[in-house]
Amino acid sequence: MFKKAILAACLTLSMAAAAQANTLVKIDGSSTVYPLTEAVAEDFQKMKKGAIKVTVGISGTGGGFKKFCRGETDISDASRPIVKKEMEACAAAGIKYIELPIAYDALTVVLHPQNKFASTMTVAELKAIWEPTAQGKIMKWNQVNPAWPDMPIKLFGAGADSGTFDYFTEAIVGKSKSSRGDFTASEDDNVLVQGVTRDKGALGFFGYSYYAENTKKLKAVAIAEKAGKPGVLPSFDTVKNGTYQPLSRPVFLYVNAKSVDKPEVKEFMEYYLANAGKLAKAVKMVGLPDKAYKQAVANFKAKKTGTGFGGVPEVGVSVEDLLQREGKH
Amino acid sequence: MRFTLQEMRTMIARHKRWDHIFGLVGMLCLLLGILTLVVLFGQLLLQGMERLTPEFFTSFPSRRAENAGILSAWVGTVAVMLVTAMTAVPLGVAAAVYLEEYAPRNWMTAIIEINVTNLAGVPSIVYGLLALGLFVYQFGLGQSILSAGLTLALLILPVVIVATREALRAVPGSIREAAYALGATRWQMVSGHVLPYSSAGILTGMIIGLSRAIGETAPIITIGALTFIAFLPNSPVTTDFPFISFKWLMDPFTVMPIQMFNWTSRPEEAFQLNAAAAGVVLLVMTLAMNGLAIWLRYHLRKKIKW
Numbered sequence: 001m002f003k004k005a006i007l008a009a010c011l012t013l014s015m016a017a018a019a020q021a022n023t024l025v026k027i028d029g030s031s032t033v034y035p036l037t038e039a040v041a042e043d044f045q046k047m048k049k050g051a052i053k054v055t056v057g058i059s060g061t062g063g064g065f066k067k068f069c070r071g072e073t074d075i076s077d078a079s080r081p082i083v084k085k086e087m088e089a090c091a092a093a094g095i096k097y098i099e100l101p102i103a104y105d106a107l108t109v110v111l112h113p114q115n116k117f118a119s120t121m122t123v124a125e126l127k128a129i130w131e132p133t134a135q136g137k138i139m140k141w142n143q144v145n146p147a148w149p150d151m152p153i154k155l156f157g158a159g160a161d162s163g164t165f166d167y168f169t170e171a172i173v174g175k176s177k178s179s180r181g182d183f184t185a186s187e188d189d190n191v192l193v194q195g196v197t198r199d200k201g202a203l204g205f206f207g208y209s210y211y212a213e214n215t216k217k218l219k220a221v222a223i224a225e226k227a228g229k230p231g232v233l234p235s236f237d238t239v240k241n242g243t244y245q246p247l248s249r250p251v252f253l254y255v256n257a258k259s260v261d262k263p264e265v266k267e268f269m270e271y272y273l274a275n276a277g278k279l280a281k282a283v284k285m286v287g288l289p290d291k292a293y294k295q296a297v298a299n300f301k302a303k304k305t306g307t308g309f310g311g312v313p314e315v316g317v318s319v320e321d322l323l324q325r326e327g328k329h
Numbered sequence: 330m331r332f333t334l335q336e337m338r339t340m341i342a343r344h345k346r347w348d349h350i351f352g353l354v355g356m357l358c359l360l361l362g363i364l365t366l367v368v369l370f371g372q373l374l375l376q377g378m379e380r381l382t383p384e385f386f387t388s389f390p391s392r393r394a395e396n397a398g399i400l401s402a403w404v405g406t407v408a409v410m411l412v413t414a415m416t417a418v419p420l421g422v423a424a425a426v427y428l429e430e431y432a433p434r435n436w437m438t439a440i441i442e443i444n445v446t447n448l449a450g451v452p453s454i455v456y457g458l459l460a461l462g463l464f465v466y467q468f469g470l471g472q473s474i475l476s477a478g479l480t481l482a483l484l485i486l487p488v489v490i491v492a493t494r495e496a497l498r499a500v501p502g503s504i505r506e507a508a509y510a511l512g513a514t515r516w517q518m519v520s521g522h523v524l525p526y527s528s529a530g531i532l533t534g535m536i537i538g539l540s541r542a543i544g545e546t547a548p549i550i551t552i553g554a555l556t557f558i559a560f561l562p563n564s565p566v567t568t569d570f571p572f573i574s575f576k577w578l579m580d581p582f583t584v585m586p587i588q589m590f591n592w593t594s595r596p597e598e599a600f601q602l603n604a605a606a607a608g609v610v611l612l613v614m615t616l617a618m619n620g621l622a623i624w625l626r627y628h629l630r631k632k633i634k635w
Contacts (some may be wrong), residue, residue, distance in 0.1 A: 024581070028553075031594075038557045039392045045559050055581045056557035058591075067553075072471075188594050213596035283392065284596075 023264045028057035029064025029077030030163055031187070032105055032207050033251045035283040037077050040272045043279070047271070052264045060187065061163035062086075065254075069093055074259035075269070078252045079105065079163030084311030091329060096257040096305040099327070100296045101319045102276045104286040106208040106234040107168055107247040109221040112200045117141070117148045120222040120231030123246065126172045129153065129203065135180035141201065155183030156192045156204030168205055171246040171315045193218065208234055209284035223247055239286040246315045250288070250322070257305050273297050288319050295323040305329070370612055377606030385606060389559035390588065394599030399607050401558045402588035405474070406543060406614070408562055408577060409584055412478020413485065413542050418535050420482070421489030422524075428490070429497040430519055449487035456484045457551030465552050472553045474562060475578040480548050485538030492534020496527035529629035536622035540615045546586040555591065558583040585611045 027037055034056060041054040059067065061078045068076035069089040082090075082099070090097060109126065111118060118141070128134060128144050141148040158164035160177065165185075170176040184195055189210040196202040197217045211220055211234070222231025225245055238244035253272070259265040273296055277287035288296075306327020308317075332340070388398025428445075432438045460480035470476040500523050508518035524531075562580035565573060585607060592604035 026581075028556075034557075035392065041557060042389075042391055042559055050560055053560045053581075054557075057553060058555045059553065189596065190594055193596075210596045213598070 023052050025052065025054045025075070025265050025268045026057075026073045027055065027075040027077060028059050028067050028073045030061040030079040030251065031058045032061075032079040032162075032164060033077035033102075033253070034058050035209065036103055036251075036276065036280055036285055037075075037253075037272075039279045039283050040268075040275060043275065044268055044271050052268065054268060060161050061166075062161055065089075068097070068254060068256065069095055071095055071256070074256050074262070074265050076254040078254055079249070080166050081252060081309040081314075082254060082307050082311065087307065087311050087329065096329070097307075098255045098257060098260070098300055098303060098305055099307045100253045100255065100273070100300060101250040101288060101292065101322060102253050102272070102296070103251055103280040103288060104239050104248050104319075105251050106239045106244055106286065107164065107171070107205055107249065108208050108211040108234045109203065109205045109223065109247070110196055110211055110218040111221060112196060112202050113217065113219045114200055115219060118145075118203075118221060119219075120224055122224045122227050122229075123172060124227060126223075127174070129155070130157075130169070130179055131173050132178055132180055135182050151201045154195070154199045154202040155180075156195045156202060157183050157185055158189070158192075158206055159185045159187040162187055164205075164207060167249050167315075168247070171249075208239075208286075212284040236281075236286050240289070242318070248286075249315075250317070250319050251285075255300070257303055260300075260303060269300060270297075273300065292319045292323065295320060299323055370609070373605045373608045373612070377602055377604075377609050380602050380606035381609065386610075390557060390583075390591075391559075394595075394597060394603055397592075397600070397603055399585065399588055399610065401561060402583050402585045402607070403610070404561050405558070405582035406584045408474050408582065409477045409481065410539055410543060412475060412578070413481040414535065414539060416479060416482035417485050417489050417538060421486050421535075421538075422493050422531060424486075425490045425493035425497060426519055426524070429494050430515065430523065445487050445490050449491060452547075453484055453545050454547040454551060456480060457548030459483070460548060461552050471579070472556070472581055473579045474582045476552055477549055477554060477582065477584070480552060481542040481545060484545065484548060485542050488538040488541065489531075489534050492537065493527070493531045496530025496534065497523060499530060500526045526633055529626045529633075532625045532629065533622045536618050536625070540618040540622075543615055543618070544586055544611060546590055549584060549587060550590070554581075554583060554587055556581065556583055556587075557591075585614070 025041075027041070037056050041056050045052065045054055056077075057064070057073075061080055064073070064076040064078065065082060065086040066089070067073050069086060069092075071093060076097075082097075109121065125144050129138055138144060139152060140150055141153055142150045144153075157179070158168065165179070166176045169179045173179060184192070186192055189206045192204050192206050193210055193214050196204040197214075203221075211218055220233055222233045223244065223246075224231040232238050232244050234244050234247070239248040242248075253269075255265070255269060260269070273293055277290065277293060280287035287293075304327055306329045308322045308325035308327065310328040385398045386403065387400055388396060389400050390402070391397040424445075428438065428442065432441075457480065460476060460483065464470045464476040464479050465472065470479075504522050504526070505518055508522050513521065558581060562577035562582060563574060565575070565577055589604045589607045589611065592600040592607065595601075
């Protein structure tokens with residue numbers, strides 16, 4: 001009898017505990033944005049001395065939006081804007097969101113360091129390598145450019161669930177998710193780094209931070225938008241001044257509009273926007289211009305919901321422009 | 330057929346040669362297995378040595394590799410293992426006792442038995458998917474310590490059942506008959522005799538199950554625990570009445586293998602050292618648990634006198 005009473009008491013207690021609200025900020029989403037959000041979360045929790053708990057998950061941009069539109073998370077990290085399907089899912093669940101660009105990432109195309117011939121590539125050349133019709137056909141470097149040697153091309157790229165893959169295909173091939181299938185795909189960028197360093201004919205792409213940590217083992221390709229234009233190497237400056245095109249992209253936070261009413265989420269977001277520029281540099285990402293952060297803070301304060309994209313991916317949008325746009329739901 | 334002495338001697342020598350050769354091959358196979366583990370452990374140790382400081386155990390994960398530690402990871406692992414043990418052991422032992430001592434021998438029991446053995450071979454990711462649907466969404470437990478503990482409990486349940494049944498079978502039938510002869514009911518026979526005698530084997534099974542669970546990554550990632558956590562779960566002991574809190578069961582968490590996984594996918598090399606150091610800690614935890622199983626088996630067996 002006594003044992004039963006204890007058991008019942010335990011159960012009630014655990015139920016009560018479950019029902020009680022924690023001062024918890026839940027974030028999930030892109031692995032590209034993760035380093036920045038993690039850095040902010042770390043410093044924020046240190047500042048608050050543990051009074052507010054923050055969890056940051058890595059489910060990929062798509063996986064993050066799935067949870068976000070079910071109302072499981074307060075904030076979603078995204079390396080591409082929200083797409084139509086996800087907008088519909090959020091709308092169906094009655095979830096409104098504030099879209100905030102928080103940094104730039106430069107997608108970097110990399111080669112084996114001993115590759116001397118392809119130091120500069122045009123978007124058209126990259127397209128010839130990556131478009132779906134190249135599958136099984138474009139297998140050697142001289143098929144892309146006759147000046148290049150008769151050497152097999154080995155391709156490495158981000159996995160199909162990542163926002164990085166979506167953006168790369170959108171910017172290079174012209175259609176999101178449209179790519180040849182015969183390349184080594186991995187969500188783990190270290191696998192790609194290893195692959196490219198082992199093969200002289202290798203070509204791969206991933207976020208700038210992985211290149212920045214491995215500059216001795218890898219060589220970045222200067223990207224020329226059109227034939228005849230000069231190639232531009234990815235760097236903090238070329239991303240910030242907008243010359244590294246079309247592979248530099250803004251990355252985003254999506255904040256559940258309802259969560260903003262919770263003081264802990266509001267405080268965290270204010271801290272995030274105030275420190276993103278400084279911390280972006282620390283995690284090898286490129287911060288937005290100050291003006292853009294100011295505009296983002298204003299949008300956040302005004303609870304401007306919806307996306308500036310309308311579910312259609314775009315390449316080469318300026319962040320300031322984006323923040324001014326009318327939000328679509 | 331007749332052999333001369335000489336012929337018989339060469340035949341024996343030939344057979345003995347084969348005997349030696351097999352012994353040598355067998356030993357090489359054994360060494361290969363052990364050497365791999367030793368080399369792996371040695372390499373991890375060499376790599377992670379400089380990170381294995383007291384601070385490593387008392388710091389939260391951080392973006393700066395040299396400040397990062399495994400505090401939230403090892404506390405999470407201990408909490409999850411606690412839930413796993415609390416669930417899997419009573420369930421597994423009860424199921425095994427029923428199957429071994431109570432269940433009638435018919436085709437139903439035979440099917441259940443075969444399935445229990447088969448379940449032990451189901452890939453762990455499948456349990457993760459089951460748990461994601463059942464615990465996380467259906468029961469609404471979320472990405473909590475409770476969800477993870479229950480998932481791993483499901484995973485090791487077959488191991489516990491099989492080990493417990495082996496242990497129960499090792500108890501001689503004469504003990505059971507003697508108990509019945511004195512008028513004991515089946516439950517009195519099981520609780521008073523069979524269970525105490527087989528406790529060594531049951532404990533071993535439980536610990537082997539737990540040492541499998543402690544290194545599992547896939548099912549835990551599936552329920553969504555790949556997360557940056559820089560805080561501890563709520564304390565189970567509180568200052569106000571009733572002094573015990575179960576809040577921690579519903580807290581978000583991370584565990585050792587996930588912390589390692591997170592570090593190995595970092596761009597900075599320095600994090601690879603952290604991953605190696607965490608690997609050493611995890612390996613030591615597993616080896617310690619296996620050691621404990623051997624020690625318990627030895628000491629509990631000594632106590633039994635038939």
